[in-house]
Amino acid sequence: MVCYDFVVGIPCRNNEKTIAHVVKQADLGIKQFFPKSKALIVALDGKSTDKTKENFLTQETSAEKDFVQYTGISGKGSALRKLFEISVENRAPLNICLDSDLRSVSPLWVKNLAEPLKEADYVTPFYNRYRYDGTITNQICFPLVYGVFCAGVRQPIGGDFGFTKKAASVWLENGDWESDLAKFGIDIYMTTQAILNRLEIKQASLGAKIHGVKEPAGLTGMFREVCGTLFSAILTNKEKLSAFSTIKEVQVFGNIEQKAEPFEITPELLKKTFSEGKEKYLSLWERLIPKHIKKVVGEETINSQIWPEIVYSFITKGEVDSLLPLWALRNHTYYFESKDLTDNEAEELIIEQAKMFFEKRDVLIGALE
Secondary structure, three states: OOOOOEEEEEEEOOOOOOHHHHHHHHHHHHHHHOOOOOEEEEEEEOOOOOOHHHHHHOOOOOOEEEEEEOOOOOOHHHHHHHHHHHHHHHOOOEEEEOOOOOOOOOHHHHHHHHHHHHOOOEEEEEEOOOOOOOHHHHHHHHHHHHHOOOEEOOOOOOOOEEEOHHHHHHHHHHOOOOOHHHOOOHHHHHHHHHHHOOOOEEEEEEEOOOOOOOOHHHOHHHHHHHHHHHHHHHHOOHHHHHOOOOOEEOOEEOOOOOOOOOOOOOHHHHHHHHHHHHHHHHHHHHHHOOOOHHHHHHHOOOOOOOHHHHHHHHHHOOOOHHHHHHHHHHHHHHHHHHOOOOHHHHHHHHHHHHHHHHHOHHHHHHHOO
């Protein structure tokens, strides 16, 4: 069996317009920063029907290439499961994953994601994201990873990351690959498992992530899969979580200064999502958050002071679907809180909210069975 020193995985599905660029930048990064490595660039394809395969295979590279159609449930998680298996089989010390729709990827991304693997097992991305990009990250994943798992991982569901064979083995051994883990639940699963298993984590500065973006109101399926996976990790690991008591800051490797591209969102769509959810879930909300429901429904706003308690209440009850409209309302509130602020000031609101989750974590830990 051929063994590689460096494996680059690119999960893809119908990415004919962007995959060649990602491959080119990955290959340039390997040649420039890891010239002695025997490298493989592998596409992990979800049955593309366009020219993704052709555009991948015809791109000239110094690294070897392979185009693999993964098996199992259709989704990102199944693609990454195959990547982890390839890493373990090849005993590759350096492994990175790059999204297939990236326009901002550069050779320096390869260096910043792979170089820290000499000391770490898992390298998460540190992007300069526009304030309304990453709404699930900003309002759910980051504050819970910070506040409950006590880790300063700013992008716990970033699609671009580095990992070792050790991390891949942990993820393969602990995963239920017939669950939402096989879909969009994979990224938060990797981060929470890395923390729970005390793997060494670092962050890689990648500058701006310029890729296809979606309105927050269009992320319903992703919200369910990510939150379901995250809530399950919390509900089933009380003992390990109870052992965490202070925030572990995570080092950022490198410094790519690149401003994120602004884009428009439609706050009316967020309000519409909330209003539709109110009609469907009002009686359930009243049981789950009786102290706050009058304020939430009456004023139609959720600030960062009551948001942690709302989220914690829903976690203890295992509720995901009925939280989504309230998440939309929290994003709607944040839109108006931040629209006249500088980028740094808007980011500070997210950081302060995460600190609020940490301050109130005992409410959640104490309520877990």
